[in-house]
Amino acid sequence: MAAVRGWVVAGLVGCLALALAYLPPRGARGSRSSDDGFFIGQSPSGTPARQRAQALADEWRTADGSLDLLTARRRLQLLAQTAIASGRSLVVVSESAGVAAATPPVADSAARLAWQQLGLKETKVSVALIIQRMSVSSRGDRPVPEEQTAAYLAPDSTDRTTCIAVVSVGRWWTRIFTGDLRGRVPFDALVQTLKAGLGPCAFYAAYGTPGKSVRGWLVTRGWDLALTLDAGPRGRYYSSVIEMADPRPRWYWDAVYALPPTAVACLASRPDGCRAAVLAGASDNPAISSPDIMRVDRRWGRIPRLIEGQRFLGDVARAVGRDRFLTFWTSAQPVDTALAAALKRPVGEWTADWERAFVPPIRLGPTPPLGGMAIALAIAALALAIVAGSASRRQVR
Numbered sequence: 001m002a003a004v005r006g007w008v009v010a011g012l013v014g015c016l017a018l019a020l021a022y023l024p025p026r027g028a029r030g031s032r033s034s035d036d037g038f039f040i041g042q043s044p045s046g047t048p049a050r051q052r053a054q055a056l057a058d059e060w061r062t063a064d065g066s067l068d069l070l071t072a073r074r075r076l077q078l079l080a081q082t083a084i085a086s087g088r089s090l091v092v093v094s095e096s097a098g099v100a101a102a103t104p105p106v107a108d109s110a111a112r113l114a115w116q117q118l119g120l121k122e123t124k125v126s127v128a129l130i131i132q133r134m135s136v137s138s139r140g141d142r143p144v145p146e147e148q149t150a151a152y153l154a155p156d157s158t159d160r161t162t163c164i165a166v167v168s169v170g171r172w173w174t175r176i177f178t179g180d181l182r183g184r185v186p187f188d189a190l191v192q193t194l195k196a197g198l199g200p201c202a203f204y205a206a207y208g209t210p211g212k213s214v215r216g217w218l219v220t221r222g223w224d225l226a227l228t229l230d231a232g233p234r235g236r237y238y239s240s241v242i243e244m245a246d247p248r249p250r251w252y253w254d255a256v257y258a259l260p261p262t263a264v265a266c267l268a269s270r271p272d273g274c275r276a277a278v279l280a281g282a283s284d285n286p287a288i289s290s291p292d293i294m295r296v297d298r299r300w301g302r303i304p305r306l307i308e309g310q311r312f313l314g315d316v317a318r319a320v321g322r323d324r325f326l327t328f329w330t331s332a333q334p335v336d337t338a339l340a341a342a343l344k345r346p347v348g349e350w351t352a353d354w355e356r357a358f359v360p361p362i363r364l365g366p367t368p369p370l371g372g373m374a375i376a377l378a379i380a381a382l383a384l385a386i387v388a389g390s391a392s393r394r395q396v397r
Contacts, residue, residue, distance in 0.1 A: 069153040069293055072164055076128045089123040089205060090115045096133040096174075104177040106185055107131050107169075107194070114195035118229050123205040125155060127198065130166045133174040152200050152223075154292040155209055163204040167197030195230050200294055202229040203313070207329045212288075214328070217335045219288050220281035227296060227310035231318060256362065263306050269361040271348030275336075277306045278351050282335040306351075308358045315354060316343065 076091060092111045094103040111129055153164040169177075173193075176185055200223045203210075210218065218226055256264060262280065265273020306312065316339075317325040324342045331338035336347060343350045 274351035275348030
């Protein structure tokens, strides 16, 4: 009877300990507070009518942007030919609300410095960089242009030697260019913005037109692995919450598991996951539209397919050297074969090592919290002590 009472007492003590450890006090806020979800919270969805209006606005922006790109190519062909004849491969123009405007001298200087820092001089494919400033007065008959977006028109059968990049610099830079915002111009930040804005056009200028398999792979993915040719200082310009966060807050793991499963596996240094994350979209029969217009969302906090994926091919090019990368870039072989040959390693293993340079590997699988494990061990020790005590007092008759 004493042994039974001991087990009852041990069970009650264990339940009380678990309740104190895990049940919040009355009136406490849940873990999904506004502070926890600040970095990954999604904006609340609007009414069906508002969602339809937003979808129509996006369709209008897509169609209007495509028309602007095709119109700009006709307008800039002669200007690009003149620049190439004079030994320059970069043309910088400016526009506001679709109307040509004078390019601010500071923007022109920043663009040319960005071109030099990328190691681009006289290239076979010239680049026309259109700096799109926000309109001071918005028109009510059309949607407001989106900030932090970029669009690119790749070379095709109509024009094989020119790549056009349209970079929206947003309201803040527009106010600086127009003189509405006084103060010292952050020139280095403008150089970084335009350097990133060159995007896929920088790859076309540096390495020419990619082979059919590589181009189809990148088009299918939205060029997310080749958005910047710049090496950039690592650990300074973060592109996601995960890189700048401490793993201890709850929202860190919410951000991790908001990623695609292959990206999560790559964060855990699993080569199979890294390979799947990189080679997603590769096929033997890629479909490439004509004209080849690429749209890139550069807003901070977007969910990537691979952490720091926008610089992946740029880092590959620096790691393997120009000749080996150019062999991959223009290869007619499947992407996985050509990339592994350039890396001289399996794609998954190389990518796993590359990812560790940005984010420490995470641990996947069932791992109990330290507090819960300590409580469980304490309960087990208490139960064993009670059993041992009861056994020592047991008498054999």
